[in-house]
Amino acid sequence: MAHLNSHYLKLKAGYLFPEITRRVKTFTDANPDAAARLIRCGIGDVTEPLPVAVREAMHKAVDELGVRETFRGYGPEQGQEFLRHAIAENDYRKRGLEIADDEIFVSDGSKCDCANILDILGVGNRIAVMDPVYPVYVDTNVMAGHTGGANEAGVYEGLVYLPCTEANGFMPGVPDEKVDLVYLCSPNNPTGAVATRQRLEEWVRYAADNEAILLYDAAYEAYITDADVPRSIYEIPGARDCAIEFRSFSKNGGFTGVRCAFTVLPKAIQCRTESGEKTALHPLWNRRFSTKFNGVSYVTQRGAEALYSSEGRKEVADLVSHYMENARILREAMNGSGLTVFGGVNAPYIWVQGPKGSTSWEIFDKVLNEAHIVITPGSGFGSAGEGYFRISAFNSRANAEEAGRRLAALKW
C-alpha cells in the first residue's frame, strides 16, 4: 500500500473557524430572532466590490483573448513583464528601493507563496514564528516535516515561538538563540501591530549576524498610515541580502476572490548548500515557478496592473479609507469599554485584552450572547493570544457603526 505524508497527521484539526461556526450556529438555533441581528466582525476577508479600474481592465483583457490577433496562451510562469515592471517600479523603485523587475514573482496568493517558499529551503533549519501567528506559517512547516508533534495547547516541538506581548508592542525582538528562518508579519494579522524601523533594523542585523533569512509578510502594507513606519523590509539597509517579501493584492485591491499576489526575492540572497558553500536562492525560486506553476491568468494580471493606474490608485485609497474608518469607529467604541485596546491604526484589525481572568472563548461567548457580534478569540492564533480577541474592520459602514454602538454598550 502507498504511504502518505505522515507529517500531515501531526496537524491539529483546523479548530478555530469550525469552532466559531459551531458556537454561532448553537446560538442562532436557540435565538432565531437574534440571528437576523448578528454582525460578523470575525472575518479576515474584504467586503467591498472590486474597483472599476480593475473590472474595466479585466473586461478588456477578456475581449483581447477573444480575437486571434491578440489571443494569448501560456504566459511567463513568473508573471507578465508588464505586471512585474509595474510592481517593481511603483512599489519599490519610485520609493528609492532597488528592486529589479525579475526579482518580482507573480502568484495566485501570498498564502500559497508563504507555503511554497519552503520548497527551496532545506530541512534542518531552525524556524521562528510570532505568537500569536498566522496559522499558515506553522502548518506548512508541519506538513514539510520541519517540526515534531504538538502539545495540548497546539505548540509544536522544534519551532521557536516569539511571544507578542504588550511589553514588546506585539512585535518581538530578536531571540537569544540562533535561528535560520524567521516569519515576520507587519502590519500584523491578528494583533494589528506594526514593526518600527528600529525593530526591523534589529532583525536585519540579526539575520546578517546569524546568516538567517527573514520571511516578511506585508500583505497589509496599504493600511500603514504612520509616515515613519516602513512599508517594505527593503527600506532597511542590508535587507536585500537577507529578506524575502510577500505582498498581495487581496487586502488593498479587494482581490481575495480574484487571486493575485507576489514575492520579492532579491538576487543577493544566499543560503548554504549541504557541503557548506554559499549559493543564491533566486535561481531556485525561478526554477520552481517554471516547473510547478504556469502563471496567473492574463486577465487577472491585467486587473492587478490597473491597480497602479491613477484611477486604480484612487480606488485603492478609497477602499483602504473605508476599512480604516470602520477601524476607527470600532476602536473608539472599545476605548470607552475600560478594556485595553491595540491596533486598528496601521491595520484593519483591533486587538483587545479581555478582562483579567477571562479566556478568549469566554469573551467570544459573552460578545455573541450579549451583543450578537462574532469576534475572533485570540487564543485561536496561539497561546500568547489567550485572553485577547480580534475585531475585524472588514465590513460595510452600516455594520461597523451598529457593531460600534453595541460594543460600546457592553458591560465588562
Ligand SMILES: *Cc1c(COP(=O)(O)O)cnc(C)c1O
Ligand atoms: C490575507 C493575508 C494574506 C494574503 O493572502 P492571499 O493568499 O494573497 O489572499 C497573507 N498574509 C496574511 C497574514 C493575511 O492575513
